[in-house]
Amino acid sequence: MTDIRDRVEEDRGILKKIQNYIPGFRGYRRKEDLRDADRMLRSQLAQRLSVTRRGLEECRGLLMQSYGSKELETLGGLINQFKKVEGLVAHAETGYSGLVADIQIKEEELDKLYEFDAAMLDHITAISASVDSLKNSLMAADETTSHKDLMNIRARITDFEDQFDRRMRAIEGTEV
Numbered sequence: 671m672t673d674i675r676d677r678v679e680e681d682r683g684i685l686k687k688i689q690n691y692i693p694g695f696r697g698y699r700r701k702e703d704l705r706d707a708d709r710m711l712r713s714q715l716a717q718r719l720s721v722t723r724r725g726l727e728e729c730r731g732l733l734m735q736s737y738g739s740k741e742l743e744t745l746g747g748l749i750n751q752f753k754k755v756e757g758l759v760a761h762a763e764t765g766y767s768g769l770v771a772d773i774q775i776k777e778e779e780l781d782k783l784y785e786f787d788a789a790m791l792d793h794i795t796a797i798s799a800s801v802d803s804l805k806n807s808l809m810a811a812d813e814t815t816s817h818k819d820l821m822n823i824r825a826r827i828t829d830f831e832d833q834f835d836r837r838m839r840a841i842e843g844t845e846v
Contacts, residue, residue: 700777701777701780704777704780704781704783704784705780707784708780708783708784708787711784711787711788712759712760712762712787713760714791715759715787715790715791715794716756716759716760718791718794718798719752719755719756719759719794720756721798722752722794722797722798722801723749723752723753723756725798725801725802725805726745726748726749726752726801726804726823727749728805729745729801729804729805729808730742730745730746730749732805732808732809733745733808733816741816741817741820744820744824745820747824748820748823748824748827751824751827751828751831752827754831755827755830755831755834758831758834758835759790759834762834762837782840783837786837786840787837790830790833790834793826793829793830793833794830796826797823797826797827797830800819800822800823800826801823803815803819803822804816804819804820804823807819
């Protein structure tokens with residue numbers, strides 16, 4: 671995946687380029703660009719979570735067709751958890767800190783925030799692979815494997831949510 675920070679910098683319009691030459695405004699411009707890049711990255715994360723959730727919804731249909739409702743409640747709970755995490759990712763804090771904020775977020779912290787969010791793509795890739803495995807086990811009507819796959823997905827999305835919840839606290843240095 672290309673680094674969105676570079677793309678944002680390359681695509682600056684003339685006004686943004688001029689702002690880089692105004693004393694005291696260059697740092698502000700750079701921080702705003704980093705926030706924009708992180709917002710775009712989080713939008714991609716939310717989109718990938720949505721695609722993966724739709725895979726789970728397909729699994730729910732397979733489950734209903736094949737062998738009943740034993741795992742249906744678990745799967746429904748996972749789908750709801752995915753929806754919650756999608757919302758958290760899509761609307762997460764951007765690291766904004768005004769002039770009189772209690773905690774100032776510097777450019778280095780914004781870069782860390784972006785790197786943190788970029789690393790979350792690996793989590794989504796692993797979750798998506800687990801959903802694919804669940805689809806296969808459901809199509810094969812393998813109840814034991816499908817149960818294991820469900821538990822694996824639950825553990826992965828919970829881990830993703832926990833990691834994502836810690837992102838701002840880690841950047842701000844308030845993580846206990």
